[in-house]
Structure formats: structure tokens, C-alpha cells
Amino acid sequence: MFSCFHVSMLSSDGVDIYLSWGIMFYMRYKFHGGIHPDAFKSLTSDKPIKRPFIPKRIVLPLSQHVGSPAEPVVNVGDDIKIGDLIAKPSGYISSAVHASISGKITDIMRLPTHNHPRVLSVIIESDGGDQDFSPIHNPNVKSLSRPELIDIIRSAGVVGLGGAAFPTDVKLSPPHDKKIDAVILNGAECEPYLTCDHRLMLEKASDILKGLDIIVRILGVKQVYIAIESNKLSAIYSMERALEMYRHQRSALPGLAQVERLKLVVLNEKYPQGAEKQIIKAVLNRTVPSLGLPMDVGCIVNNIGTAYAIYEAVYLGKPLIERAITITGSCVMEPINIWVRIGTILSDLKETFGAFTAEPRKVIMGGPMMGLAQYTMDVPISKGVGGVLFLTGDEVDTGKESVCIRCGRCIDVCPIGLVPTTLMYRVKKGNFQEAESLGIANCYECGSCAYTCPAKIPLVDYMKYGKAKIQKV
Amino acid sequence: MSEELIVAIGPHIKDKISTKHIMWVVALSLMPAGCAGVFIFGMNSLLVIATAVITAVLAEVLVLAMRKKDIGAVFDGSAVLTGLLLAYNLPPQSPLWLPMAGSLFAIVIGKQVFGGLGHNIFNPALSGRAFLMISWPAYMTTWHNPRWSVDAVTSATPLALYKHGEAIIAKGASYWDLFIGNRGGCIGEVCVAALLAGAAYLLIKKYISWHIPATYIGSVALLSWAFNGRSGLFTGDALFFTLAGGLVLGAFFMATDYVTSPLSSQGKIIFGIGCGALTFLIRKFAGYPEGVSYAILIMNALVPLIDRYAFPKWFGQLKRER
Numbered sequence: 001m002f003s004c005f006h007v008s009m010l011s012s013d014g015v016d017i018y019l020s021w022g023i024m025f026y027m028r029y030k031f032h033g034g035i036h037p038d039a040f041k042s043l044t045s046d047k048p049i050k051r052p053f054i055p056k057r058i059v060l061p062l063s064q065h066v067g068s069p070a071e072p073v074v075n076v077g078d079d080i081k082i083g084d085l086i087a088k089p090s091g092y093i094s095s096a097v098h099a100s101i102s103g104k105i106t107d108i109m110r111l112p113t114h115n116h117p118r119v120l121s122v123i124i125e126s127d128g129g130d131q132d133f134s135p136i137h138n139p140n141v142k143s144l145s146r147p148e149l150i151d152i153i154r155s156a157g158v159v160g161l162g163g164a165a166f167p168t169d170v171k172l173s174p175p176h177d178k179k180i181d182a183v184i185l186n187g188a189e190c191e192p193y194l195t196c197d198h199r200l201m202l203e204k205a206s207d208i209l210k211g212l213d214i215i216v217r218i219l220g221v222k223q224v225y226i227a228i229e230s231n232k233l234s235a236i237y238s239m240e241r242a243l244e245m246y247r248h249q250r251s252a253l254p255g256l257a258q259v260e261r262l263k264l265v266v267l268n269e270k271y272p273q274g275a276e277k278q279i280i281k282a283v284l285n286r287t288v289p290s291l292g293l294p295m296d297v298g299c300i301v302n303n304i305g306t307a308y309a310i311y312e313a314v315y316l317g318k319p320l321i322e323r324a325i326t327i328t329g330s331c332v333m334e335p336i337n338i339w340v341r342i343g344t345i346l347s348d349l350k351e352t353f354g355a356f357t358a359e360p361r362k363v364i365m366g367g368p369m370m371g372l373a374q375y376t377m378d379v380p381i382s383k384g385v386g387g388v389l390f391l392t393g394d395e396v397d398t399g400k401e402s403v404c405i406r407c408g409r410c411i412d413v414c415p416i417g418l419v420p421t422t423l424m425y426r427v428k429k430g431n432f433q434e435a436e437s438l439g440i441a442n443c444y445e446c447g448s449c450a451y452t453c454p455a456k457i458p459l460v461d462y463m464k465y466g467k468a469k470i471q472k473v
Numbered sequence: 474m475s476e477e478l479i480v481a482i483g484p485h486i487k488d489k490i491s492t493k494h495i496m497w498v499v500a501l502s503l504m505p506a507g508c509a510g511v512f513i514f515g516m517n518s519l520l521v522i523a524t525a526v527i528t529a530v531l532a533e534v535l536v537l538a539m540r541k542k543d544i545g546a547v548f549d550g551s552a553v554l555t556g557l558l559l560a561y562n563l564p565p566q567s568p569l570w571l572p573m574a575g576s577l578f579a580i581v582i583g584k585q586v587f588g589g590l591g592h593n594i595f596n597p598a599l600s601g602r603a604f605l606m607i608s609w610p611a612y613m614t615t616w617h618n619p620r621w622s623v624d625a626v627t628s629a630t631p632l633a634l635y636k637h638g639e640a641i642i643a644k645g646a647s648y649w650d651l652f653i654g655n656r657g658g659c660i661g662e663v664c665v666a667a668l669l670a671g672a673a674y675l676l677i678k679k680y681i682s683w684h685i686p687a688t689y690i691g692s693v694a695l696l697s698w699a700f701n702g703r704s705g706l707f708t709g710d711a712l713f714f715t716l717a718g719g720l721v722l723g724a725f726f727m728a729t730d731y732v733t734s735p736l737s738s739q740g741k742i743i744f745g746i747g748c749g750a751l752t753f754l755i756r757k758f759a760g761y762p763e764g765v766s767y768a769i770l771i772m773n774a775l776v777p778l779i780d781r782y783a784f785p786k787w788f789g790q791l792k793r794e795r
Contacts, residue, residue: 290789362479369484398487403591407731416788439787447484454492
């Protein structure tokens with residue numbers, strides 16, 4: 001299994017290129033902290049991603065991404081076709097929104113989304129016609145220039161599909177003073193339950209490589225790592241096979257052909273392995289500075305799903321109108337992976353996964369660690385949602401909060417080395433200045449501390465509150 | 474949907490380990506040492522242990538009721554643990570009012586006066602022991618040999634013998650006797666083998682970290698070797714000073730008490746070294762032959778200070794701005 005061999009081949013202009021191929025079966029570096037929750041991935045990891053269920057209506061929030069909301073370019077009553085532009089980016093950090101079904105725009109109003117109570121949304125009712133997007137194959141992908149590629153990605157409304165939904169075109173255009181030399185394709189998928197990235201790597205491995213190739217062409221980097229957690233062996237094999245295949249037709253992917261180091265890195269199974277700072281530490285042993293960005297250490301991390309969306313945008317001319325999600329949890333009779341049209345209302349999806357075996361008490365958009373609990377099922381699936389969990393009351397019973405016994409477990413598991421319990425006391429006492437000096441702003445709410453706390457203290461709640469307070473101070 | 478959905482901030486799942494679970498596991502890991510103590514010193518030791526535990530639990534219930542708190546909190550096991558640890562620190566043939574008085578003090582003054590579990594500054598069991606030591610020193614220093622010994626009634630502990638100029642090792646007792654508990658001493662401290670078995674479980678299952686025990690025992694051994702020899706520097710018997718006395722019980726089970734030890738690993742190392750140095754100083758220069766309990770109590774008082782300065786580094790932090 002440990003393979004590391006050199007391939008020498010002649011490139012088109014006659015110069016020998018040496019490539020180092022290989023698999024690192026053991027992660028060389030580690031990040032501090034982290035937890036090992038039960039994965040529950042076997043519920044859906046062997047289920048192929050189902051073809052989309054076509055909903056009768058769609059609610060497209062205009063702010064599914066980080067940054068300023070998109071600006072609608074349509075009016076109530078307009079007839080639109082699938083893939084049509086609905087709203088255009090309204091600033092540099094913004095993203096376009098496209099129609100995910102054909103039909104008539106019936107309303108534009110403020111509606112709840114999974115992470116905001118009121119977001120301006122465009123409602124489309126299906127006209128019952130053909131709802132398949134017909135791809136526009138681009139024959140000269142290889143000759144597209146860097147600005148052209150970024151423009152395609154921007155106009156396709158591609159955002160990071162790992163959860164944060166940061167506009168991908170902005171991520172791929174780092175400022176000139178930041179030199180980027182490495183790209184990590186993030187296949188860690190460390191959140192329990194979720195398997196959509198795992199399935200994508202199994203089913204679309206070569207397309208993901210094509211997407212990765214575009215990223216590499218835009219950034220012009222020499223080091224590329226595909227990082228996958230060790231619990232997804234089948235995905236590792238699948239990606240390895242795709243790399244192997246591409247080895248024989250290198251001219252197909254001109255970006256990757258220029259790369260000096262292309263490696264498949266097997267990561268330890270540990271949460272939060274997929275967090276940007278942690279995956280960079282694990283793969284490259286580089287430490288992103290406190291409150292800094294990956295580009296500060298010359299690195300850009302992209303999610304598996306994002307790479308696939310980039311492939312679709314560039315090769316098929318398809319805007320981001322559907323994504324793979326996992327619908328699972330112990331309440332679901334038939335947990336599934338499914339392609340879902342962006343904007344599908346959660347309650348409309350019910351018929352795709354059959355009945356509930358038990359009444360769900362908690363509906364979570366995203367994973368169980370960082371996902372958001374919903375108060376209603378009438379919210380649309382937006383671009384950043386990787387899964388929906390339906391959990392019973394017993395599973396989400398987090399126990400009664402009791403007093404801190406100072407066991408220090410929260411400190412041991414905090415991936416960024418904070419002291420959650422001390423921060424909790426500072427926040428409780430309203431001493432936000434001191435909480436700030438103890439680094440509360442570094443917390444990205446991975447939830448490891450609250451997961452592990454034996455006194456069942458909701459530490460993340462205190463962190464969130466404290467962070468909101470210091471922003472206002 | 475018939476019932477309303479629960480809305481809360483993540484994480485939506487939690488580890489199964491709770492405070493209660495931890496306390497009972499630690500109590501369980503103390504069982505081998507207790508059984509060994511009862512085996513070595515006879516039934517009165519069992520009565521001492523039972524009295525201490527029952528008194529501690531009753532005192533906890535009483536104070537919780539007086540404070541109008543949930544009496545169910547007694548099941549978290551912390552009172553049982555306090556009673557056990559106190560009993561382990563008593564001479565085997567103590568009259569039964571001694572553990573009663575000690576447990577009462579440990580729970581009421583040592584723990585609940587400060588606000589109960591999680592708020593006490595000093596290790597409750599050790600503060601109970603300190604109280605007994607000051608109030609009834611004669612009872613607290615009346616030792617007994619193991620029950621199969623010829624002169625079963627009174628004997629000094631190995632450390633007391635050493636303090637008075639006798640070397641127990643020279644008198645025929647071996648390190649092996651010290652290791653398995655064939656010697657005079659407190660109920661729970663004598664059988665080092667049993668203590669280590671419990672401690673190993675706690676370490677492997679990560680209920681305690683290595684930082685405090687390793688630095689504590691290490692610094693006592695090092696300082697004793699360097700300065701506590703009879704013929705000059707670096708002639709001390711490090712193994713003897715580790716095995717004799719209550720060091721193993723103290724280092725693994727009492728100095729590691731979550732509530733009264735520092736939070737961070739760095740702090741724990743400072744704490745362990747401090748305990749070791751104080752234990753050595755008391756053994757060498759103070760009036761008592763043994764110094765583990767006072768050393769831990771003094772270091773307990775310094776924990777808030779240690780916590781203030783011993784912090785882990787943030788991920789990516791260049792230098793601490795303070």
C-alpha cells in the first residue's frame with residue numbers, strides 16, 4: 001500500500017518532467033487537541049448519491065454565501081429557465097444565484113434560511129416542463145486564461161461547499177503580496193454522519209481531479225495535496241485510481257502536469273481534522289498565525305465538493321444549482337445521499353427518504369458538531385449545507401449543566417490551545433476585555449470543548465456570546 | 474410535527490463521560506489499595522473506611538439540604554471519594570470517632586463552606602487529615618504493624634524510623650516489603666503495588682494525566698537522592714523515599730484532584746515540582762517525618778496563581794500580549 005515512485009515522461013515541448021507520485025499512509029504531522037466522536041458514517045457511506053428529486057417550488061435565498069447579498073435581476077411574474085441568473089453579485093465578496101428549476105417567479109420576499117431568520121428570497125414555482133440542465137460543453141477549456149477561469153467560477157456562483165460558503169473566486173484570487181505555493185484538496189469530512197464528500201470521491205473522482213486542475217491552473221502552485229481521513233479507505237483508493245488514470249493522459253490536465261509534488265495524504269481520524277488551520281498543520285506542518293488566513297502561510301484549502309462544482313462550471317457551463325447532501329440520523333428510515341437542487345424546501349424532501357421511524361426532536365443543517373438546529377422544516381437547502389440530520393430527543397440530550405470540576409479536558413481537546421473553562425467564567429462575569437486578552441477571538445466554535453465537558457457545560461454558547469460582545473465593545 | 478423542535482447551539486452530541494462517571498471510576502480505582510489495606514491490617518481498617526465514607530455522604534446530604542440544593546448531587550460520588558481518601562490517610566487501628574470527625578470536617582469546612590464541588594480551594598480529604606493531625610496528634614501517629622507481624626501493637630512508619638536515625642532497609646525489610654505493603658503506615662498508602670494498579674488504569678484511560686504524578690515523584694526522588702543521604706550529597710536512597718510514606722497515594726490520587734490542581738499541563742508540571750520540593754523539605758527539615766499532605770495543601774493554595782500564568786500557547790500565537 002505504501003507506494004512512492006517516480007514517473008518520468010516527455011511533456012509536449014520535449015522537456016523531461018519528473019513527478020513524484022505517492023501515498024503517505026501515515027500522517028507526518030499532527031495538530032494538538034481534537035476529539036473522537038462516534039462517526040455514524042456507515043449509515044450512508046455505501047449509498048450512491050441518488051439523482052435529484054425535482055421539487056415543485058424553490059426558495060432561493062439571495063444570501064447563501066459569506067459577503068454581501070446578491071442583487072436580484074428578475075421580477076415577480078418572470079418566466080425563467082433552469083440555470084438562468086436570478087441575482088448578480090453585489091460587491092467583491094459576493095456570489096451569484098441561479099434558478100435551479102424552470103418556472104415562474106411568484107414572489108420575492110424575506111423568508112427564513114437555515115442560518116438567518118429573514119433573508120430576501122426568490123420563490124420559483126415549477127412550470128412542470130423539462131427540469132434537466134443541458135450541459136454546454138466547453139471544447140477549449142485548456143486554452144482558457146486565468147482571469148477567464150475566475151470569471152466563469154464567479155458567474156457560476158460557486159462558493160465553498162464545506163460549510164462556510166465563502167465565494168470561491170475570491171478565495172482563488174489572493175492579494176499579490178501573498179505568495180501561494182500549495183493547494184490542499186480537503187477530503188477530511190471530519191463531521192460525524194456526513195458522507196456526501198466521501199461519495200463524491202467514489203463516484204466523481206476524475207471530475208474532481210479536473211476541478212482541482214482548474215484550481216491549480218489559477219493559482220500556479222507547485223505543491224498539491226489531496227487529504228483524506230483514514231476512515232474513508234474506499235475514497236482513498238478511488239482517488240488513487242483516478243490519479244493513476246490521469247498519469248497516462250497527462251495532457252488532459254495541463255495544470256496538474258506542471259505540479260512538482262502531487263500527493264495523496266491520509267489523515268488521522270480525528271475531529272476537527274477538516275478545519276482549515278488544522279488540515280494545513282497536519283499536511284504541511286505550517287501554522288496559520290492567530291486570527292490569520294491560510295494564505296498567510298502560502299496555502300489555499302478547497303473542499304471536494306467545491307472542486308466538483310468548479311469542474312461543472314468550467315467544463316459543463318453549469319452554474320451551482322445542485323449539490324450532494326447526506327440526509328441521515330436515527331429518525332430516518334432510509335438514510336440517503338442525494339443530489340438536491342439548491343433552494344429545495346426541507347419538508348418537500350421528505351418523500352425522498354421515506355418515513356420517520358421516530359419523531360425527530362432536533363433537525364440539524366450540517367453536521368452534529370457545527371451544524372445549526374432548525375426550528376422549522378420550512379427552510380431551503382442552501383449552498384453551504386452538506387447534510388441534514390434528524391435526531392431523537394435521547395440522542396441530543398446533552399445532560400444537565402453542572403459546575404466545572406476543573407478537569408482540564410476542554411484545554412486538552414481545544415485545537416487552538418485556548419482555556420475554555422476560564423473563558424467561560426470571564427464571559428459569565430461579563431469580563432469581556434479579559435476574555436479577549438485570553439484569546440476568545442481565536443475560537444472558531446468547533447465544539448470539541450463542549451462535546452468533551454463532563455459537567456455538560458455548553459461552552460460554545462459562552463464563546464459565541466463572548467465573541468459577539470467583544471465585537472461590539 | 475406534534476412536538477416542537479429543540480433549538481440549541483452545537484455541538485448537538487456529547488461525550489458520554491460525566492462528572493459522576495469520573496468520580497465513580499476514581500473511587501473504583503482506589504479499591505485495590507483499600508482491599509490491600511484491609512488485608513494487611515485487619516477488619517478495623519474496613520470499619521474505619523466504612524465510617525469515613527458513610528459520614529462523608531451523610532454530611533454532604535445534610536449540608537446540601539441546608540443550602541437548599543438538590544440532594545441528588547450526593548450521587549455524583551465526590552463525597553464517597555473524599556471519605557475514601559480520608560480513611561486511606563488514617564492509621565489502621567483508629568477509633569471510629571476519628572474518621573467521623575475527619576469526614577465531617579472535610580465535607581463541611583473543606584468543601585461545602587467554599588460552595589461545594591468545584592469551588593473548594595483545598596483538597597477536602599487532606600484538609601480533614603490536617604484537622605485531625607492538629608487536634609489529635611497522638612491518635613494520628615499511633616501505628617501498627619501488619620497483622621502477621623510478631624509485635625503487632627506499635628511501630629513507627631519507615632520514614633519516622635529513618636528520621637530517628639534507623640534505616641529500615643538495614644533492619645531486614647526489603648524494598649519488596651515496601652512495595653507490597655508489608656510495613657506500618659496508613660490504611661491506603663502501604664500497598665504501593667495496589668495503588669499503582671489503580672493509577673495505571675486512570676492513566677491509561679486518561680482520567681488523569683502523567684504531568685503531576687511524574688513531576689511530583691520525580692522531584693522527590695531526585696531531591697532525596699541528592700540531599701537526603703547519610704553520607705553527603707548524592708547518596709540518598711531515592712527508591713526508599715518514593716516507596717515509604719504516602720507519596721504514591723498522594724501523587725496519583727490526591728495531588729491530581731481536578732478541583733484543586735492547575736488546569737493546564739504547564740501548570741500541572743509546576744504544581745508537581747512544587748509538591749515534590751515541599752515534600753522533601755518537610756521530610757528533611759520539619760518536625761514531621763512525612764510531608765505529602767501538607768505539601769499538597771500548600772500547593773493547593775497556589776493553584777489560582779499558577780492558573781493565572783501557566784497557559785497553553787494559542788495556535789499560531791506569535792507572542793503573548795499581556
